[in-house]
Amino acid sequence: xxKNFAERRRRELLLAACLAAVAALVPLFVxxxxxxxxxxxxxxxxxxxxxxxxxxxxxxxxxxxxxxxxGLGAYTTALLxxxxxxxxxxxxxxxxxxxxxIAMALGYPCFRLRGHYFVIATIVIAEIALLLFQxxxxxxxxxxxxxxxxxxxxxxxxxxxSKLPYFYFALALAAVAWFVTWWLEDSKWGYxxxxxxxxxxxxxxxxxxxxxxxxGAAAVSAFLVAVGGGFYAQFVSYIxxxxxxxxxxxxxxxxxxxxxxxxxxWGPMLGAVILIPLTELTRSFIGGSGRGVDLIVYGTLIVxxxxxxxxxxxGLFSRQRKAAAx
Amino acid sequence: xxxxxxxxxxxxxxxxxxxxxxxAVGLALIFGLMDVVNFAHGEFLMIxxxxxxxxxxxxxxxxxxxxxxxxxxxxxFGAAVYLLVVRFAMRAKANAGMVQIFSTFGLxxxxxxxxxxxxxxxxxxxxxxWLGGKTISLGGIYLPEPQLMGALVSILAFVALYFFxxxxxxxxxxxxxxxxxxxxxxxxxxxxRVFALGWGLGAALVGLAGAIMAMFFYVYPDVGASFALIAYxxxxxxxxxxxxxxxxxxxxxxxxxxxxxxxxxxxLKSVGIYAVYLLVVFVRPRGLFGSI
Numbered sequence: 025x026x027k028n029f030a031e032r033r034r035r036e037l038l039l040a041a042c043l044a045a046v047a048a049l050v051p052l053f054v055x056x057x058x059x060x061x062x063x064x065x066x067x068x069x070x071x072x073x074x075x076x077x078x079x080x081x082x083x084x085x086x087x088x089x090x091x092x093x094x095g096l097g098a099y100t101t102a103l104l105x106x107x108x109x110x111x112x113x114x115x116x117x118x119x120x121x122x123x124x125x126i127a128m129a130l131g132y133p134c135f136r137l138r139g140h141y142f143v144i145a146t147i148v149i150a151e152i153a154l155l156l157f158q159x160x161x162x163x164x165x166x167x168x169x170x171x172x173x174x175x176x177x178x179x180x181x182x183x184x185x186s187k188l189p190y191f192y193f194a195l196a197l198a199a200v201a202w203f204v205t206w207w208l209e210d211s212k213w214g215y216x217x218x219x220x221x222x223x224x225x226x227x228x229x230x231x232x233x234x235x236x237x238x239x240g241a242a243a244v245s246a247f248l249v250a251v252g253g254g255f256y257a258q259f260v261s262y263i264x265x266x267x268x269x270x271x272x273x274x275x276x277x278x279x280x281x282x283x284x285x286x287x288x289x290w291g292p293m294l295g296a297v298i299l300i301p302l303t304e305l306t307r308s309f310i311g312g313s314g315r316g317v318d319l320i321v322y323g324t325l326i327v328x329x330x331x332x333x334x335x336x337x338x339g340l341f342s343r344q345r346k347a348a349a350x
Numbered sequence: 351x352x353x354x355x356x357x358x359x360x361x362x363x364x365x366x367x368x369x370x371x372x373x374a375v376g377l378a379l380i381f382g383l384m385d386v387v388n389f390a391h392g393e394f395l396m397i398x399x400x401x402x403x404x405x406x407x408x409x410x411x412x413x414x415x416x417x418x419x420x421x422x423x424x425x426x427f428g429a430a431v432y433l434l435v436v437r438f439a440m441r442a443k444a445n446a447g448m449v450q451i452f453s454t455f456g457l458x459x460x461x462x463x464x465x466x467x468x469x470x471x472x473x474x475x476x477x478x479x480w481l482g483g484k485t486i487s488l489g490g491i492y493l494p495e496p497q498l499m500g501a502l503v504s505i506l507a508f509v510a511l512y513f514f515x516x517x518x519x520x521x522x523x524x525x526x527x528x529x530x531x532x533x534x535x536x537x538x539x540x541x542x543r544v545f546a547l548g549w550g551l552g553a554a555l556v557g558l559a560g561a562i563m564a565m566f567f568y569v570y571p572d573v574g575a576s577f578a579l580i581a582y583x584x585x586x587x588x589x590x591x592x593x594x595x596x597x598x599x600x601x602x603x604x605x606x607x608x609x610x611x612x613x614x615x616x617x618l619k620s621v622g623i624y625a626v627y628l629l630v631v632f633v634r635p636r637g638l639f640g641s642i
Contacts, residue, residue, distance in 0.1 A: 084447075086447065086448060086451060133628075133632045136632075136635060137631055137635055138635070139447065140381075140387045140586075140590065141586060141590075141631050141635060141636075143387075143451065144582045144583070144586060144627070145627070145628060145631060147579060147582075148579065148583065148624040148627055148628060149624075149628070151579065151620070151624060152621055152624045152625070155617070155618055155620060155621050156618075156621070158617065159615060159617055159618055271575070275455070275459075278452075282448065282452050286445060286448055287445075315466045315467065315470070315471060316462070316463040316464065316465070316466025316467035316471075316571070317463065317467060318463070319459050319460065319462055319463025319466065320459075320460055320463035320464060320467065321463075322459065323456045323457065323458070323459030323460035323461075323462075323463055324456070324460055325456070326452055326453075326455065326456030326459065327435060327452075327453055327456035327457055327460065328456075330439065330442075330448070330449045330452040330453045330456060331435070331438045331439060331442075331449070331453055334442045334443075334444045334445045334446075334448070334449045335444050335445065
């Protein structure tokens with residue numbers, strides 16, 4: 025069985041490498057800027073959801089406040105660049121570190137809360153941060169920050185003429201988030217997290233330090249989401265509190281994982297590949313007259329999936345695999 | 351800041367707090383009954399406000415008269431949501447917590463989308479209702495009549511709820527099901543029926559609140575979101591599931607909000623409420639009035 029397990033993990037790594045290689049070739053054939061834009065967003069949400077999944081899926085601490093880390097990443101990157109001329113690369117890393125530290129500081133009191141008390145605490149904390157940023161004049165308050173264009177370069181991570189560099193960065197981010205999950209899944213952390221999710225009391229009695237393993241999951245999760253936030257700030261080159269720290273981001277990070285399969289390696293990827301293009305396409309096809317149709321479509325999807333397939337769409341694939349190779 | 355402004359804002363805070371209690375009590379009732387948080391609670395409030403608005407706009411029915419109609423409609427709606435969605439969510443064997451959260455969250459998103467689609471994202475308001483814009487002066491303190499009526503309705507609703515829970519068969523069945531929903535089957539109580547009625551009652555209460563609020567708040571598709579968060583805080587403060595904890599929690603939230611607005615800029619007034627929530631659950635992880 026051990027051998028099978030190692031074999032399966034190797035195969036998963038190979039599959040991921042193949043998928044990434046194929047994805048990297050797609051822009052050579054798809055030149056349409058609108059479609060490229062959707063692909064960038066899809067990869068970004070795949071990365072975000074994959075990161076969210078570490079804390080909420082694997083460790084079972086459902087956070088609906090991850091917009092906080094996304095916003096912190098975006099703001100750190102944008103503020104460091106516009107106020108001090110620090111390159112976005114350092115901004116993204118700095119935002120990641122700040123977010124990881126804040127996640128642990130918040131985790132210290134929050135991880136004692138269970139169930140709904142925890143979920144509501146995450147919403148409330150992100151909401152407080154949103155209100156503070158909306159009133160923080162130095163950081164542009166509710167008007168936000170316009171990131172000045174200083175010419176296309178990888179050094180400044182700004183590209184006005186082509187979406188491709190953003191595409192490749194988003195692809196790399198999604199790949200890193202996937203790889204971190206893959207790697208942690210089979211580390212002692214991965215086992216701790218699943219034990220904490222299934223039964224924290226039993227885990228504690230078996231010597232898992234529940235509190236520390238939650239802290240670890242929160243830090244990794246927040247770091248990756250913040251890097252995504254920094255990327256988003258560069259990608260859209262204009263941020264304001266509502267557009268990077270609003271509740272909808274917390275939700276948009278959670279939904280792909282829920283749809284694809286919460287607490288699974290491939291769930292967030294699958295969910296993002298279905299959900300994000302679907303949302304963007306319904307939005308543009310139906311257009312301004314039918315505002316809200318995108319909400320109706322993915323809200324319905326979420327209700328149906330969570331009722332009919334609580335383990336997510338990824339379950340469909342694993343069943344087939346089992347049937348094919350008994 | 352004079353003593354008068356302080357008393358004035360505390361009085362407004364108290365009135366708003368009583369209304370917060372009424373908004374939150376349905377959530378507390380449902381949670382107490384079956385350990386489920388309805389994440390579409392704010393959207394229940396939203397459709398109640400729209401219903402009141404349209405009854406006024408098309409049939410010139412004043413919100414005060416519309417309130418019982420809206421509450422009755424919401425009762426049916428709440429029971430239907432239980433029978434069509436929540437009943438199935440309760441059966442989930444894998445990821446039970448996640449399923450409960452996201453099935454009602456998904457419903458909230460659908461309801462918001464439908465409201466945007468059919469009613470457009472425009473802000474609507476009811477002008478010239480019987481009480482709209484009128485105020486009463488009590489020793490130099492000005493109290494707007496719609497809010498005063500809201501507070502009165504809230505108190506009456508809680509009194510009625512008290513008698514309902516303690517003096518009627520259905521109320522007793524509700525209490526018994528809350529205690530042990532397996533054992534009630536042995537004495538001939540249909541658990542599903544009690545749950546459906548519980549959802550109906552919870553929705554009817556938030557419907558009542560929505561009808562009152564349509565008199566003095568804008569009605570728009572996202573209106574539920576901010577009030578829902580306040581309702582969760584209220585319910586958590588009161589100790590999840592405690593119906594009368596929601597009443598006390600509402601008053602606390604109203605007063606904290608009013609006090610915050612005195613000290614901080616108005617745009618930050620919700621920060622006080624959220625901070626109090628965090629403070630309370632960090633010190634008492636089961637809320638102010640919750641039993642351990």
